[in-house]
Amino acid sequence: MIKTRIAPSPTGDPHVGTIYQALFNRVFAHQNNGKFILRIEDTDRTRFNPESQRRLLEMLDWVGLPADESPTVGGPAGSYIQTERVANHQKYAAQMLEAGTAYRAFDTSAELEERRKIAEAAKASYRGYDRRDRDLSKAESDDQAANGEPFVIRIKAPLEGEVIVQDRLRGAVTFKATELDDKVLLKADGFPTYHLAAMSDDHDMGVTHVIRAEEWLTSTPIHKLIIQAMGWQEPEWIHTPLLRNPDKSKLSKRKSNTSVESYKDMGITPEALVNYLGMMAFSMPDGRELFNFTDLLEHFTWERVSLGGPVFDIGKLTWLNGRYIREVLTLEDVVVRAKPYLEQAGYDLSDTAKLTRVIDALRPRFDTFSEVAEKASYFYQDIVLEDKAKAKLEEGRGHLASLLPLLEPVAWTWDVIEPIIKGYAENAGAKLGAVMQPIRAALTGKLESPGMGELLEALGKELCLTRIKNAV
RNA sequence: GGCCCCGUCAUCUAGCGGUUAGGAUAUCGCCCUUUCAAGGCGAGUACACGAGUUCGAUUCUCGUCGGGGUCACCA
Numbered sequence: 001m002i003k004t005r006i007a008p009s010p011t012g013d014p015h016v017g018t019i020y021q022a023l024f025n026r027v028f029a030h031q032n033n034g035k036f037i038l039r040i041e042d043t044d045r046t047r048f049n050p051e052s053q054r055r056l057l058e059m060l061d062w063v064g065l066p067a068d069e070s071p072t073v074g075g076p077a078g079s080y081i082q083t084e085r086v087a088n089h090q091k092y093a094a095q096m097l098e099a100g101t102a103y104r105a106f107d108t109s110a111e112l113e114e115r116r117k118i119a120e121a122a123k124a125s126y127r128g129y130d131r132r133d134r135d136l137s138k139a140e141s142d143d144q145a146a147n148g149e150p151f152v153i154r155i156k157a158p159l160e161g162e163v164i165v166q167d168r169l170r171g172a173v174t175f176k177a178t179e180l181d182d183k184v185l186l187k188a189d190g191f192p193t194y195h196l197a198a199m200s201d202d203h204d205m206g207v208t209h210v211i212r213a214e215e216w217l218t219s220t221p222i223h224k225l226i227i228q229a230m231g232w233q234e235p236e237w238i239h240t241p242l243l244r245n246p247d248k249s250k251l252s253k254r255k256s257n258t259s260v261e262s263y264k265d266m267g268i269t270p271e272a273l274v275n276y277l278g279m280m281a282f283s284m285p286d287g288r289e290l291f292n293f294t295d296l297l298e299h300f301t302w303e304r305v306s307l308g309g310p311v312f313d314i315g316k317l318t319w320l321n322g323r324y325i326r327e328v329l330t331l332e333d334v335v336v337r338a339k340p341y342l343e344q345a346g347y348d349l350s351d352t353a354k355l356t357r358v359i360d361a362l363r364p365r366f367d368t369f370s371e372v373a374e375k376a377s378y379f380y381q382d383i384v385l386e387d388k389a390k391a392k393l394e395e396g397r398g399h400l401a402s403l404l405p406l407l408e409p410v411a412w413t414w415d416v417i418e419p420i421i422k423g424y425a426e427n428a429g430a431k432l433g434a435v436m437q438p439i440r441a442a443l444t445g446k447l448e449s450p451g452m453g454e455l456l457e458a459l460g461k462e463l464c465l466t467r468i469k470n471a472v
Numbered sequence: 473g474g475c476c477c478c479g480u481c482a483u484c485u486a487g488c489g490g491u492u493a494g495g496a497u498a499u500c501g502c503c504c505u506u507u508c509a510a511g512g513c514g515a516g517u518a519c520a521c522g523a524g525u526u527c528g529a530u531u532c533u534c535g536u537c538g539g540g541g542u543c544a545c546c547a
Binding site: 007008009011041043044046047105107108109112113116127128150152154167170173174175176178179181183184186187188189191193194197198213214215216217218219239241242244246248249250276279280281282283287289303306307308309310311313315316318319320322326362363364365366421422425431432433434435436437439440446447448449450451452 | 476505541
């Protein structure tokens with residue numbers, strides 16, 4: 001059975017790149033009746049953040065890409081938290097040590113740092129580990145370890161030849177052995193590094209396809225070497241293009257908004273986020289831009305993945321979100337999703353019919369839900385008269401005064417009000433705009449709003465008349 | 473800097489030897505219109521460069537250039 005995984009580390013805010021990876025992994029697994037699993041890679045104890053895991057799981061649920069097996073839902077593949085698997089990692093490291101495919105290195109961090117600096121000063125092009133302890137005899141090594149000298153376990157990478165990685169998207173990628181170094185497998189604190197942990201967990205959990213970001217490509221030969229040393233089955237490697245900042249560098253918190261939670265907060269719908277991520281590097285065969293996870297299940301292929309790293313463009317995400325608001329979601333849906341933002345602004349939403357009318361009128365006018373409270377302000381709060389609106393109001397005050405008695409007695413629907421206003425303008429020899437804009441200003445305090453009909457009906461007769469009177 | 477990956481409008485992309493190089497976002501213009509949006513229509517903007525291969529290269533090969541990634545006891 002096909003198994004894919006994402007293996008995020010619980011160090012910070014849930015990252016859009018993680019969701020991006022989840023999308024690839026989940027789509028591919030589910031296309032093949034496989035399982036998509038989530039493993040928390042928490043072996044870096046110094047950067048561990050206890051909140052991070054819960055928030056990550058929440059975000060996966062929110063976007064609708066939950067894992068089939070994870071720390072919360074469980075599954076047959078043992079613990080889904082990496083630190084709970086360290087006994088295995090240590091066992092494998094010991095086996096490699098025993099087999100001679102790995103060795104103890106007693107260098108201290110300070111020593112390594114020192115040597116790195118010297119190498120840098122000498123402008124040496126390669127600054128990996130210098131393999132000082134690679135050829136320590138077994139007796140020496142055992143001795144030093146027995147004496148309590150701290151050590152790490154490093155892989156014994158080949159000194160010559162080459163390692164060829166078959167990548168699904170890029171074909172054969174060749175690395176010369178001379179470019180590889182003896183990476184740390186097990187740290188001095190007894191925890192594994194990513195290299196050992198990820199590969200052994202993938203093996204133990206039955207992961208068949210490693211779908212991960214391109215940044216891992218250059219460490220894949222080491223991963224392949226670990227797998228070979230242990231005699232495991234090699235997974236298929238698929239390195240997907242990296243999401244980029246506008247300056248083309250790897251998407252980062254510093255230069256872009258990478259926080260899934262913040263997109264949620266600003267009122268990006270999860271459907272739009274997933275859709276947008278889906279069009280990063282991938283395109284539908286028929287070119288459509290609006291699609292969901294099910295559509296991906298049907299049409300996704302690696303052949304349609306382009307390799308240039310896509311710039312994460314918040315402008316286009318926002319536009320796409322707008323399309324979801326006005327084309328994909330039902331009005332009821334939009335109302336439900338807008339509600340929290342309006343409540344937060346302190347509006348009284350007890351009149352459901354009014355709320356629905358307001359949202360309906362505003363629908364083509366906002367792209368993210370965070371904009372809705374501001375756009376709806378004059379429906380729920382006293383107007384704030386803007387300067388330009390004030391000027392218009394003064395120009396048209398006479399019209400307003402004349403119109404008031406005509407409006408007071410009538411039923412408050414646009415089909416009865418419209419002929420009154422138009423008739424009045426005609427009789428007064430005024431342009432329609434010269435009448436309409438002052439009304440709009442009186443009603444909203446602005447010169448921009450939904451159509452007059454929608455405005456009048458949503459506001460209701462009483463409020464409208466009051467505001468016009470106030471203006472006169 | 474070494475190594476690895478990548479290279480079509482500003483951005484996301486279609487294209488898989490012969491196309492007026494298509495679509496989308498953004499920008500601008502027009503239409504609709506009581507305003508602003510939305511919507512419709514339209515405009516400008518791209519095959520990085522140089523050699524090959526070929527009757528013919530955006531498409532295949534190589535080189536150059538450019539961008540990115542990586543070179544931690546982080547993932």
